[in-house]
Amino acid sequence: MSTEIYFDIITETGLLGARPAGTPIEQNHTLAKSESSFFSDPEMYRRLVGRLIYLSFTRPDLAYAVHILSQFMQQPRQDLWEAALRTVRYLKGCPGQGILLSSDCDLHITGWCDSDWASCPLTRRSSSGWLVFLGASPISWKTKKQDTVAKSSAEAEFRSMSKTTDELKWYKALLLSLGVMHPRAMSLFCDSQSALYIARMPVFHEHTKHIEVDCYYLRDAIQDGIISPSYVKTTEQLADIFTKALNKQQFMYLLGKLCICDLHAPT
Incomplete structure (x- = not known):
């Protein structure tokens, strides 16, 4: 730009x-x-x-x-x-800061998702943030307030995972329409152990039945080999930059991980 x-x-x-x-x-x-x-x-x-x-x-x-x-x-x-x-x-x-799209991309799609539970003090709705990489280059990102109030941080994180899965499946279909096969499961990184446990072992009870549709949707995507969810530490969660205001040190660290650099700097 x-x-x-x-x-x-x-x-x-x-x-x-x-x-x-x-x-x-x-x-x-x-x-x-x-x-x-x-x-x-x-x-x-x-x-x-x-x-x-x-x-x-x-x-x-x-x-x-x-x-x-x-x-x-x-x-x-x-x-x-x-x-x-x-x-x-x-x-x-x-x-001059911007995204460097690498020419040696392996076309593997990776997703990162995060949420900040009840972050809005006016509505107590949580904020979701997600990021999609194609190879080593970020191609899609978003910060959005969730549609409903989550009763727990695990629920907020799980809804974020579900929305990110939508985005990952859309990009996989887009690549397929361009003739690019994507046989491997797409990696999805989340920093909530509880949300990952629900995704892998969706035992429904009174505390999770209100997100039952998301549970089935995410479980099917895992069983079909579309996504492969993994845990990542909060300090290494790249989507953290989309859900909250960070201190300068952590902010600059995540920018480096996002492959954002000064495009006008001498090489």
Whole structure:
């Protein structure tokens, strides 16, 4: 993506002389419960967030920040505007950052999924985040609030696994339509032991019957050899970057794992 777009955004917000931020959004933010005054120019806020949404199509590192900012387009508050400006200051420090699509891809599809249980303080709905790799290159990602309230973290993680399985199956079908066979089971990484146990041993009882459809769906995908779920430590969970605001050290570590780099850096 052209650096002119970044320059236009930074210039329009008057941040050419500002110090770059290390992350797109502050860790442990409380923006959803902000009680600051309403921002005086909501149209300016909508315009800025709209441009950030456009950038997030090629910048996975912006996904979570954009997810938070875009929920308050109708009546943004001053704190939200300042958070949006922080995201711009983050862009100022890395205008050439992007995804490097490797030419020696093995065409193996891998999925990573995560959830942040009851993360929305207004609705107590959980946030899901997933990421799909083709070989070593990220090709699809998303941050989304779940449709219903999960009664446990395992349930929230399990719903995230189910949605990611949908995405993995779609990409497998897409490759097949292009004449590319994908005989191996697609790897799916999750950091919840409980959700993985339910997926492999779906013994239904009163605590899981409300997600019974997802259980059968995921179990069938495992038995048919479509996906192969595996456990990964939370600190190594790449989808963690899509469900919560991280400190700079962990954020930069995961960016490296996502194969996101400065495309303008000398080789």
